[in-house]
Amino acid sequence: MKNVILLLFAASLLWGCRKENENVSADPTDENQVNAPLLSWWQPKAGVTFDWCLDDLKASDTFTAEVVDVDAFTTTAAQVAALHKQGKKVIAYLSVGTIEDDRPDANLLPAEVIGKIYDEWPHEKWLDIRKPEKLQPWLKSRINMILSKGFDAVEPDNIDSYDNDSGFDISLDDTKRYCDYLIALAHQNGLGIGQKNVPELADTYSKQFDWVLTEDAFADKFQDDLKSYISLNKPVVAxxxxxxxxQSSFSSTICPKAKSLGYFALLKRRSLEKWSFNCQ
Known part of the structure:
Protein backbone atom coordinates (compact mmCIF):
# COMPACT_ATOMS: atom_id res chain seq x y z
CA MET A 1 0.00 0.00 0.00
CA LYS A 2 2.88 2.40 0.79
CA ASN A 3 4.29 1.87 -2.70
CA VAL A 4 0.92 2.65 -4.27
CA ILE A 5 0.60 5.87 -2.24
CA LEU A 6 4.11 6.94 -3.25
CA LEU A 7 3.38 6.25 -6.92
CA LEU A 8 0.15 8.27 -6.76
CA PHE A 9 1.96 11.14 -5.04
CA ALA A 10 4.70 11.16 -7.69
CA ALA A 11 2.11 11.10 -10.48
CA SER A 12 0.26 14.05 -8.95
CA LEU A 13 3.50 16.06 -8.78
CA LEU A 14 4.27 15.29 -12.43
CA TRP A 15 0.75 16.31 -13.50
CA GLY A 16 1.03 19.53 -11.53
CA CYS A 17 4.33 20.39 -13.21
CA ARG A 18 2.83 19.67 -16.61
CA LYS A 19 -0.17 21.94 -15.94
CA GLU A 20 2.04 24.69 -14.61
CA ASN A 21 4.09 24.60 -17.81
CA GLU A 22 0.99 24.50 -20.01
CA ASN A 23 -0.49 27.60 -18.36
CA VAL A 24 2.62 29.73 -18.21
CA SER A 25 1.84 33.41 -18.86
CA ALA A 26 4.38 34.97 -21.20
CA ASP A 27 5.68 38.42 -20.37
CA PRO A 28 7.04 40.07 -23.55
CA THR A 29 9.49 42.10 -21.46
CA ASP A 30 10.97 39.03 -19.75
CA GLU A 31 13.84 37.58 -21.79
CA ASN A 32 13.98 34.53 -19.53
CA GLN A 33 10.39 33.59 -20.33
CA VAL A 34 11.38 31.76 -23.50
CA ASN A 35 13.65 29.46 -21.50
CA ALA A 36 10.71 27.74 -19.76
CA PRO A 37 10.31 24.47 -21.74
CA LEU A 38 6.89 23.02 -22.43
CA LEU A 39 6.19 19.33 -22.93
CA SER A 40 4.35 19.51 -26.24
CA TRP A 41 3.29 21.73 -29.10
CA TRP A 42 0.71 21.71 -31.86
CA GLN A 43 1.66 19.25 -34.58
CA PRO A 44 -0.83 19.32 -37.48
CA LYS A 45 -1.50 16.32 -39.66
CA ALA A 46 -1.48 16.14 -43.45
CA GLY A 47 -4.84 17.08 -44.95
CA VAL A 48 -5.58 19.99 -42.64
CA THR A 49 -7.22 22.96 -44.39
CA PHE A 50 -5.36 26.26 -44.34
CA ASP A 51 -5.80 29.97 -45.03
CA TRP A 52 -3.25 32.77 -45.12
CA CYS A 53 -4.14 36.43 -44.65
CA LEU A 54 -1.62 39.15 -43.82
CA ASP A 55 -4.11 42.02 -44.06
CA ASP A 56 -5.25 43.56 -40.79
CA LEU A 57 -8.10 41.40 -39.50
CA LYS A 58 -11.57 42.85 -39.05
CA ALA A 59 -14.07 41.85 -36.39
CA SER A 60 -16.36 40.51 -39.11
CA ASP A 61 -13.70 38.27 -40.67
CA THR A 62 -14.44 34.55 -40.66
CA PHE A 63 -12.51 31.65 -42.16
CA THR A 64 -13.66 28.24 -43.31
CA ALA A 65 -10.18 26.68 -42.98
CA GLU A 66 -9.12 24.81 -39.87
CA VAL A 67 -5.81 26.71 -39.67
CA VAL A 68 -5.36 30.45 -40.17
CA ASP A 69 -1.95 32.10 -40.71
CA VAL A 70 -1.99 35.83 -39.81
CA ASP A 71 0.43 38.66 -39.05
CA ALA A 72 2.07 38.33 -35.64
CA PHE A 73 2.24 42.08 -35.02
CA THR A 74 -1.08 43.45 -36.26
CA THR A 75 -3.21 40.58 -34.95
CA THR A 76 -4.31 41.14 -31.36
CA ALA A 77 -4.67 38.67 -28.51
CA ALA A 78 -8.45 39.21 -28.67
CA GLN A 79 -8.49 38.30 -32.36
CA VAL A 80 -6.46 35.16 -31.73
CA ALA A 81 -8.88 34.21 -28.94
CA ALA A 82 -11.85 34.83 -31.25
CA LEU A 83 -10.35 32.51 -33.87
CA HIS A 84 -9.76 29.90 -31.20
CA LYS A 85 -13.43 30.16 -30.23
CA GLN A 86 -14.26 29.37 -33.87
CA GLY A 87 -12.20 26.18 -33.47
CA LYS A 88 -9.21 27.44 -35.47
CA LYS A 89 -5.51 26.95 -34.89
CA VAL A 90 -3.69 30.24 -35.40
CA ILE A 91 -0.19 30.66 -36.86
CA ALA A 92 1.86 33.84 -36.44
CA TYR A 93 3.54 35.07 -39.61
CA LEU A 94 6.95 36.46 -38.67
CA SER A 95 10.05 37.46 -40.61
CA VAL A 96 13.15 35.90 -39.09
CA GLY A 97 15.59 36.75 -41.86
CA THR A 98 14.80 40.42 -42.48
CA ILE A 99 13.85 43.48 -40.47
CA GLU A 100 10.90 45.52 -41.76
CA ASP A 101 11.06 49.30 -41.38
CA ASP A 102 7.55 49.49 -39.90
CA ARG A 103 8.18 47.13 -36.97
CA PRO A 104 8.74 48.56 -33.48
CA ASP A 105 11.58 46.26 -32.44
CA ALA A 106 14.41 47.19 -34.83
CA ASN A 107 16.27 48.79 -31.91
CA LEU A 108 16.92 45.29 -30.56
CA LEU A 109 19.22 44.54 -33.49
CA PRO A 110 22.84 45.74 -33.58
CA ALA A 111 23.77 47.62 -36.75
CA GLU A 112 26.38 45.00 -37.66
CA VAL A 113 23.71 42.36 -38.42
CA ILE A 114 21.60 44.57 -40.74
CA GLY A 115 22.48 44.13 -44.39
CA LYS A 116 21.22 45.13 -47.80
CA ILE A 117 17.71 46.06 -48.82
CA TYR A 118 15.60 43.11 -49.97
CA ASP A 119 15.08 44.02 -53.64
CA GLU A 120 11.57 42.55 -53.91
CA TRP A 121 10.46 44.18 -50.66
CA PRO A 122 12.25 47.54 -50.35
CA HIS A 123 10.92 48.19 -46.83
CA GLU A 124 12.94 45.23 -45.52
CA LYS A 125 16.65 44.61 -45.00
CA TRP A 126 18.41 41.26 -44.75
CA LEU A 127 19.91 40.07 -41.47
CA ASP A 128 23.14 38.21 -40.77
CA ILE A 129 21.72 34.88 -39.62
CA ARG A 130 25.23 33.50 -39.13
CA LYS A 131 25.19 35.23 -35.73
CA PRO A 132 22.04 34.01 -33.94
CA GLU A 133 23.51 35.14 -30.62
CA LYS A 134 23.37 38.73 -31.97
CA LEU A 135 19.75 38.19 -33.07
CA GLN A 136 18.72 36.45 -29.85
CA PRO A 137 17.22 39.43 -27.93
CA TRP A 138 15.20 40.39 -31.02
CA LEU A 139 14.00 36.84 -31.66
CA LYS A 140 13.13 36.23 -28.02
CA SER A 141 11.14 39.45 -27.89
CA ARG A 142 9.16 38.34 -30.94
CA ILE A 143 8.54 34.87 -29.52
CA ASN A 144 7.38 36.37 -26.23
CA MET A 145 4.94 38.61 -28.10
CA ILE A 146 3.56 35.55 -29.91
CA LEU A 147 3.20 33.67 -26.64
CA SER A 148 1.45 36.62 -24.97
CA LYS A 149 -1.14 36.70 -27.77
CA GLY A 150 -1.88 32.99 -27.55
CA PHE A 151 -0.72 31.86 -31.01
CA ASP A 152 -0.28 28.13 -31.64
CA ALA A 153 2.68 28.27 -34.02
CA VAL A 154 5.11 30.35 -36.05
CA GLU A 155 5.60 30.77 -39.80
CA PRO A 156 9.26 31.90 -40.09
CA ASP A 157 9.67 33.89 -43.29
CA ASN A 158 12.81 34.84 -45.21
CA ILE A 159 15.10 31.98 -44.28
CA ASP A 160 16.45 31.98 -47.84
CA SER A 161 19.07 34.73 -47.46
CA TYR A 162 21.73 32.27 -48.70
CA ASP A 163 20.10 32.55 -52.13
CA ASN A 164 19.82 36.37 -52.12
CA ASP A 165 22.11 39.39 -52.20
CA SER A 166 21.95 40.00 -48.46
CA GLY A 167 25.28 41.76 -48.01
CA PHE A 168 26.60 38.78 -46.08
CA ASP A 169 28.35 35.58 -47.15
CA ILE A 170 25.58 33.25 -45.97
CA SER A 171 25.64 29.59 -47.01
CA LEU A 172 23.00 26.86 -47.00
CA ASP A 173 24.83 25.32 -44.03
CA ASP A 174 24.44 28.64 -42.18
CA THR A 175 20.74 28.48 -42.97
CA LYS A 176 20.51 24.97 -41.57
CA ARG A 177 22.18 26.03 -38.32
CA TYR A 178 19.78 28.95 -38.06
CA CYS A 179 16.83 26.63 -38.65
CA ASP A 180 18.09 24.37 -35.86
CA TYR A 181 18.10 27.37 -33.54
CA LEU A 182 14.62 28.54 -34.60
CA ILE A 183 13.07 25.09 -34.26
CA ALA A 184 14.50 24.64 -30.77
CA LEU A 185 13.35 28.13 -29.75
CA ALA A 186 9.79 27.49 -30.94
CA HIS A 187 9.43 23.97 -29.59
CA GLN A 188 10.87 24.73 -26.16
CA ASN A 189 8.12 27.33 -25.85
CA GLY A 190 5.29 25.03 -26.92
CA LEU A 191 4.95 26.53 -30.41
CA GLY A 192 4.76 24.64 -33.67
CA ILE A 193 6.96 25.89 -36.48
CA GLY A 194 6.87 25.35 -40.23
CA GLN A 195 9.42 25.35 -43.01
CA LYS A 196 8.93 28.29 -45.39
CA ASN A 197 10.05 27.59 -48.97
CA VAL A 198 13.72 26.48 -49.38
CA PRO A 199 12.89 23.04 -50.84
CA GLU A 200 16.54 21.99 -50.36
CA LEU A 201 15.75 21.60 -46.66
CA ALA A 202 12.76 19.29 -47.01
CA ASP A 203 14.35 15.84 -46.99
CA THR A 204 16.25 16.47 -43.75
CA TYR A 205 14.11 19.08 -42.01
CA SER A 206 10.75 17.42 -42.55
CA LYS A 207 11.70 15.44 -39.44
CA GLN A 208 12.11 18.66 -37.41
CA PHE A 209 9.66 21.23 -38.80
CA ASP A 210 5.95 20.56 -38.21
CA TRP A 211 4.71 21.42 -41.73
CA VAL A 212 5.92 23.18 -44.86
CA LEU A 213 4.44 26.25 -46.57
CA THR A 214 5.59 27.03 -50.09
CA GLU A 215 5.03 29.83 -52.60
CA ASP A 216 4.67 28.93 -56.29
CA ALA A 217 5.99 25.40 -55.82
CA PHE A 218 3.96 24.15 -58.79
CA ALA A 219 4.71 27.22 -60.93
CA ASP A 220 8.44 26.76 -60.23
CA LYS A 221 8.19 22.95 -60.45
CA PHE A 222 9.70 22.01 -57.09
CA GLN A 223 6.54 20.42 -55.69
CA ASP A 224 8.00 16.91 -55.75
CA ASP A 225 10.81 17.99 -53.40
CA LEU A 226 8.29 18.20 -50.54
CA LYS A 227 7.04 14.60 -50.50
CA SER A 228 8.99 13.69 -47.36
CA TYR A 229 6.52 15.74 -45.29
CA ILE A 230 3.58 13.68 -46.52
CA SER A 231 5.49 10.47 -45.78
CA LEU A 232 5.63 11.68 -42.16
CA ASN A 233 1.93 12.67 -42.20
CA LYS A 234 2.82 16.37 -41.97
CA PRO A 235 1.02 19.03 -44.03
CA VAL A 236 2.32 20.48 -47.26
CA VAL A 237 0.56 23.80 -47.94
CA ALA A 238 1.26 24.88 -51.51
CA GLN A 247 -7.81 30.47 -61.39
CA SER A 248 -8.87 28.17 -64.21
CA SER A 249 -5.36 26.71 -64.56
CA PHE A 250 -5.17 26.27 -60.80
CA SER A 251 -8.44 24.32 -60.79
CA SER A 252 -7.77 22.19 -63.86
CA THR A 253 -4.05 21.52 -63.53
CA ILE A 254 -2.66 22.19 -60.06
CA CYS A 255 -5.55 20.86 -57.96
CA PRO A 256 -5.43 17.33 -59.43
CA LYS A 257 -1.65 17.22 -58.96
CA ALA A 258 -1.89 18.53 -55.39
CA LYS A 259 -4.58 16.02 -54.47
CA SER A 260 -2.56 13.14 -55.88
CA LEU A 261 0.42 14.21 -53.75
CA GLY A 262 -1.67 14.77 -50.61
CA TYR A 263 -0.97 18.52 -50.52
CA PHE A 264 -3.36 21.33 -49.63
CA ALA A 265 -3.19 23.86 -52.48
CA LEU A 266 -4.32 27.45 -52.11
CA LEU A 267 -4.53 30.25 -54.68
CA LYS A 268 -3.86 33.77 -53.36
CA ARG A 269 -3.11 37.24 -54.63
CA ARG A 270 0.48 38.15 -53.85
CA SER A 271 -0.68 40.92 -51.52
CA LEU A 272 -2.13 38.17 -49.29
CA GLU A 273 -5.36 39.93 -48.48
CA LYS A 274 -8.47 38.00 -47.44
CA TRP A 275 -9.35 36.58 -50.88
CA SER A 276 -8.50 32.88 -51.27
CA PHE A 277 -9.41 30.06 -53.60
CA ASN A 278 -8.67 26.41 -52.88
CA CYS A 279 -9.28 23.07 -54.51
CA GLN A 280 -12.89 21.96 -54.12
Whole structure:
Protein backbone atom coordinates (compact mmCIF):
# COMPACT_ATOMS: atom_id res chain seq x y z
CA MET A 1 0.00 0.00 0.00
CA LYS A 2 2.88 2.40 0.79
CA ASN A 3 4.29 1.87 -2.70
CA VAL A 4 0.92 2.65 -4.27
CA ILE A 5 0.60 5.87 -2.24
CA LEU A 6 4.11 6.94 -3.25
CA LEU A 7 3.38 6.25 -6.92
CA LEU A 8 0.15 8.27 -6.76
CA PHE A 9 1.96 11.14 -5.04
CA ALA A 10 4.70 11.16 -7.69
CA ALA A 11 2.11 11.10 -10.48
CA SER A 12 0.26 14.05 -8.95
CA LEU A 13 3.50 16.06 -8.78
CA LEU A 14 4.27 15.29 -12.43
CA TRP A 15 0.75 16.31 -13.50
CA GLY A 16 1.03 19.53 -11.53
CA CYS A 17 4.33 20.39 -13.21
CA ARG A 18 2.83 19.67 -16.61
CA LYS A 19 -0.17 21.94 -15.94
CA GLU A 20 2.04 24.69 -14.61
CA ASN A 21 4.09 24.60 -17.81
CA GLU A 22 0.99 24.50 -20.01
CA ASN A 23 -0.49 27.60 -18.36
CA VAL A 24 2.62 29.73 -18.21
CA SER A 25 1.84 33.41 -18.86
CA ALA A 26 4.38 34.97 -21.20
CA ASP A 27 5.68 38.42 -20.37
CA PRO A 28 7.04 40.07 -23.55
CA THR A 29 9.49 42.10 -21.46
CA ASP A 30 10.97 39.03 -19.75
CA GLU A 31 13.84 37.58 -21.79
CA ASN A 32 13.98 34.53 -19.53
CA GLN A 33 10.39 33.59 -20.33
CA VAL A 34 11.38 31.76 -23.50
CA ASN A 35 13.65 29.46 -21.50
CA ALA A 36 10.71 27.74 -19.76
CA PRO A 37 10.31 24.47 -21.74
CA LEU A 38 6.89 23.02 -22.43
CA LEU A 39 6.19 19.33 -22.93
CA SER A 40 4.35 19.51 -26.24
CA TRP A 41 3.29 21.73 -29.10
CA TRP A 42 0.71 21.71 -31.86
CA GLN A 43 1.66 19.25 -34.58
CA PRO A 44 -0.83 19.32 -37.48
CA LYS A 45 -1.50 16.32 -39.66
CA ALA A 46 -1.48 16.14 -43.45
CA GLY A 47 -4.84 17.08 -44.95
CA VAL A 48 -5.58 19.99 -42.64
CA THR A 49 -7.22 22.96 -44.39
CA PHE A 50 -5.36 26.26 -44.34
CA ASP A 51 -5.80 29.97 -45.03
CA TRP A 52 -3.25 32.77 -45.12
CA CYS A 53 -4.14 36.43 -44.65
CA LEU A 54 -1.62 39.15 -43.82
CA ASP A 55 -4.11 42.02 -44.06
CA ASP A 56 -5.25 43.56 -40.79
CA LEU A 57 -8.10 41.40 -39.50
CA LYS A 58 -11.57 42.85 -39.05
CA ALA A 59 -14.07 41.85 -36.39
CA SER A 60 -16.36 40.51 -39.11
CA ASP A 61 -13.70 38.27 -40.67
CA THR A 62 -14.44 34.55 -40.66
CA PHE A 63 -12.51 31.65 -42.16
CA THR A 64 -13.66 28.24 -43.31
CA ALA A 65 -10.18 26.68 -42.98
CA GLU A 66 -9.12 24.81 -39.87
CA VAL A 67 -5.81 26.71 -39.67
CA VAL A 68 -5.36 30.45 -40.17
CA ASP A 69 -1.95 32.10 -40.71
CA VAL A 70 -1.99 35.83 -39.81
CA ASP A 71 0.43 38.66 -39.05
CA ALA A 72 2.07 38.33 -35.64
CA PHE A 73 2.24 42.08 -35.02
CA THR A 74 -1.08 43.45 -36.26
CA THR A 75 -3.21 40.58 -34.95
CA THR A 76 -4.31 41.14 -31.36
CA ALA A 77 -4.67 38.67 -28.51
CA ALA A 78 -8.45 39.21 -28.67
CA GLN A 79 -8.49 38.30 -32.36
CA VAL A 80 -6.46 35.16 -31.73
CA ALA A 81 -8.88 34.21 -28.94
CA ALA A 82 -11.85 34.83 -31.25
CA LEU A 83 -10.35 32.51 -33.87
CA HIS A 84 -9.76 29.90 -31.20
CA LYS A 85 -13.43 30.16 -30.23
CA GLN A 86 -14.26 29.37 -33.87
CA GLY A 87 -12.20 26.18 -33.47
CA LYS A 88 -9.21 27.44 -35.47
CA LYS A 89 -5.51 26.95 -34.89
CA VAL A 90 -3.69 30.24 -35.40
CA ILE A 91 -0.19 30.66 -36.86
CA ALA A 92 1.86 33.84 -36.44
CA TYR A 93 3.54 35.07 -39.61
CA LEU A 94 6.95 36.46 -38.67
CA SER A 95 10.05 37.46 -40.61
CA VAL A 96 13.15 35.90 -39.09
CA GLY A 97 15.59 36.75 -41.86
CA THR A 98 14.80 40.42 -42.48
CA ILE A 99 13.85 43.48 -40.47
CA GLU A 100 10.90 45.52 -41.76
CA ASP A 101 11.06 49.30 -41.38
CA ASP A 102 7.55 49.49 -39.90
CA ARG A 103 8.18 47.13 -36.97
CA PRO A 104 8.74 48.56 -33.48
CA ASP A 105 11.58 46.26 -32.44
CA ALA A 106 14.41 47.19 -34.83
CA ASN A 107 16.27 48.79 -31.91
CA LEU A 108 16.92 45.29 -30.56
CA LEU A 109 19.22 44.54 -33.49
CA PRO A 110 22.84 45.74 -33.58
CA ALA A 111 23.77 47.62 -36.75
CA GLU A 112 26.38 45.00 -37.66
CA VAL A 113 23.71 42.36 -38.42
CA ILE A 114 21.60 44.57 -40.74
CA GLY A 115 22.48 44.13 -44.39
CA LYS A 116 21.22 45.13 -47.80
CA ILE A 117 17.71 46.06 -48.82
CA TYR A 118 15.60 43.11 -49.97
CA ASP A 119 15.08 44.02 -53.64
CA GLU A 120 11.57 42.55 -53.91
CA TRP A 121 10.46 44.18 -50.66
CA PRO A 122 12.25 47.54 -50.35
CA HIS A 123 10.92 48.19 -46.83
CA GLU A 124 12.94 45.23 -45.52
CA LYS A 125 16.65 44.61 -45.00
CA TRP A 126 18.41 41.26 -44.75
CA LEU A 127 19.91 40.07 -41.47
CA ASP A 128 23.14 38.21 -40.77
CA ILE A 129 21.72 34.88 -39.62
CA ARG A 130 25.23 33.50 -39.13
CA LYS A 131 25.19 35.23 -35.73
CA PRO A 132 22.04 34.01 -33.94
CA GLU A 133 23.51 35.14 -30.62
CA LYS A 134 23.37 38.73 -31.97
CA LEU A 135 19.75 38.19 -33.07
CA GLN A 136 18.72 36.45 -29.85
CA PRO A 137 17.22 39.43 -27.93
CA TRP A 138 15.20 40.39 -31.02
CA LEU A 139 14.00 36.84 -31.66
CA LYS A 140 13.13 36.23 -28.02
CA SER A 141 11.14 39.45 -27.89
CA ARG A 142 9.16 38.34 -30.94
CA ILE A 143 8.54 34.87 -29.52
CA ASN A 144 7.38 36.37 -26.23
CA MET A 145 4.94 38.61 -28.10
CA ILE A 146 3.56 35.55 -29.91
CA LEU A 147 3.20 33.67 -26.64
CA SER A 148 1.45 36.62 -24.97
CA LYS A 149 -1.14 36.70 -27.77
CA GLY A 150 -1.88 32.99 -27.55
CA PHE A 151 -0.72 31.86 -31.01
CA ASP A 152 -0.28 28.13 -31.64
CA ALA A 153 2.68 28.27 -34.02
CA VAL A 154 5.11 30.35 -36.05
CA GLU A 155 5.60 30.77 -39.80
CA PRO A 156 9.26 31.90 -40.09
CA ASP A 157 9.67 33.89 -43.29
CA ASN A 158 12.81 34.84 -45.21
CA ILE A 159 15.10 31.98 -44.28
CA ASP A 160 16.45 31.98 -47.84
CA SER A 161 19.07 34.73 -47.46
CA TYR A 162 21.73 32.27 -48.70
CA ASP A 163 20.10 32.55 -52.13
CA ASN A 164 19.82 36.37 -52.12
CA ASP A 165 22.11 39.39 -52.20
CA SER A 166 21.95 40.00 -48.46
CA GLY A 167 25.28 41.76 -48.01
CA PHE A 168 26.60 38.78 -46.08
CA ASP A 169 28.35 35.58 -47.15
CA ILE A 170 25.58 33.25 -45.97
CA SER A 171 25.64 29.59 -47.01
CA LEU A 172 23.00 26.86 -47.00
CA ASP A 173 24.83 25.32 -44.03
CA ASP A 174 24.44 28.64 -42.18
CA THR A 175 20.74 28.48 -42.97
CA LYS A 176 20.51 24.97 -41.57
CA ARG A 177 22.18 26.03 -38.32
CA TYR A 178 19.78 28.95 -38.06
CA CYS A 179 16.83 26.63 -38.65
CA ASP A 180 18.09 24.37 -35.86
CA TYR A 181 18.10 27.37 -33.54
CA LEU A 182 14.62 28.54 -34.60
CA ILE A 183 13.07 25.09 -34.26
CA ALA A 184 14.50 24.64 -30.77
CA LEU A 185 13.35 28.13 -29.75
CA ALA A 186 9.79 27.49 -30.94
CA HIS A 187 9.43 23.97 -29.59
CA GLN A 188 10.87 24.73 -26.16
CA ASN A 189 8.12 27.33 -25.85
CA GLY A 190 5.29 25.03 -26.92
CA LEU A 191 4.95 26.53 -30.41
CA GLY A 192 4.76 24.64 -33.67
CA ILE A 193 6.96 25.89 -36.48
CA GLY A 194 6.87 25.35 -40.23
CA GLN A 195 9.42 25.35 -43.01
CA LYS A 196 8.93 28.29 -45.39
CA ASN A 197 10.05 27.59 -48.97
CA VAL A 198 13.72 26.48 -49.38
CA PRO A 199 12.89 23.04 -50.84
CA GLU A 200 16.54 21.99 -50.36
CA LEU A 201 15.75 21.60 -46.66
CA ALA A 202 12.76 19.29 -47.01
CA ASP A 203 14.35 15.84 -46.99
CA THR A 204 16.25 16.47 -43.75
CA TYR A 205 14.11 19.08 -42.01
CA SER A 206 10.75 17.42 -42.55
CA LYS A 207 11.70 15.44 -39.44
CA GLN A 208 12.11 18.66 -37.41
CA PHE A 209 9.66 21.23 -38.80
CA ASP A 210 5.95 20.56 -38.21
CA TRP A 211 4.71 21.42 -41.73
CA VAL A 212 5.92 23.18 -44.86
CA LEU A 213 4.44 26.25 -46.57
CA THR A 214 5.59 27.03 -50.09
CA GLU A 215 5.03 29.83 -52.60
CA ASP A 216 4.67 28.93 -56.29
CA ALA A 217 5.99 25.40 -55.82
CA PHE A 218 3.96 24.15 -58.79
CA ALA A 219 4.71 27.22 -60.93
CA ASP A 220 8.44 26.76 -60.23
CA LYS A 221 8.19 22.95 -60.45
CA PHE A 222 9.70 22.01 -57.09
CA GLN A 223 6.54 20.42 -55.69
CA ASP A 224 8.00 16.91 -55.75
CA ASP A 225 10.81 17.99 -53.40
CA LEU A 226 8.29 18.20 -50.54
CA LYS A 227 7.04 14.60 -50.50
CA SER A 228 8.99 13.69 -47.36
CA TYR A 229 6.52 15.74 -45.29
CA ILE A 230 3.58 13.68 -46.52
CA SER A 231 5.49 10.47 -45.78
CA LEU A 232 5.63 11.68 -42.16
CA ASN A 233 1.93 12.67 -42.20
CA LYS A 234 2.82 16.37 -41.97
CA PRO A 235 1.02 19.03 -44.03
CA VAL A 236 2.32 20.48 -47.26
CA VAL A 237 0.56 23.80 -47.94
CA ALA A 238 1.26 24.88 -51.51
CA UNK A 239 0.30 28.50 -52.10
CA UNK A 240 0.23 29.59 -55.74
CA UNK A 241 -0.17 33.22 -56.80
CA UNK A 242 -2.58 34.72 -59.32
CA UNK A 243 0.19 36.64 -61.10
CA UNK A 244 1.73 33.28 -62.09
CA UNK A 245 -1.29 30.97 -62.24
CA UNK A 246 -4.84 31.74 -63.36
CA GLN A 247 -7.81 30.47 -61.39
CA SER A 248 -8.87 28.17 -64.21
CA SER A 249 -5.36 26.71 -64.56
CA PHE A 250 -5.17 26.27 -60.80
CA SER A 251 -8.44 24.32 -60.79
CA SER A 252 -7.77 22.19 -63.86
CA THR A 253 -4.05 21.52 -63.53
CA ILE A 254 -2.66 22.19 -60.06
CA CYS A 255 -5.55 20.86 -57.96
CA PRO A 256 -5.43 17.33 -59.43
CA LYS A 257 -1.65 17.22 -58.96
CA ALA A 258 -1.89 18.53 -55.39
CA LYS A 259 -4.58 16.02 -54.47
CA SER A 260 -2.56 13.14 -55.88
CA LEU A 261 0.42 14.21 -53.75
CA GLY A 262 -1.67 14.77 -50.61
CA TYR A 263 -0.97 18.52 -50.52
CA PHE A 264 -3.36 21.33 -49.63
CA ALA A 265 -3.19 23.86 -52.48
CA LEU A 266 -4.32 27.45 -52.11
CA LEU A 267 -4.53 30.25 -54.68
CA LYS A 268 -3.86 33.77 -53.36
CA ARG A 269 -3.11 37.24 -54.63
CA ARG A 270 0.48 38.15 -53.85
CA SER A 271 -0.68 40.92 -51.52
CA LEU A 272 -2.13 38.17 -49.29
CA GLU A 273 -5.36 39.93 -48.48
CA LYS A 274 -8.47 38.00 -47.44
CA TRP A 275 -9.35 36.58 -50.88
CA SER A 276 -8.50 32.88 -51.27
CA PHE A 277 -9.41 30.06 -53.60
CA ASN A 278 -8.67 26.41 -52.88
CA CYS A 279 -9.28 23.07 -54.51
CA GLN A 280 -12.89 21.96 -54.12
Missing amino acids: VEYTDRTS
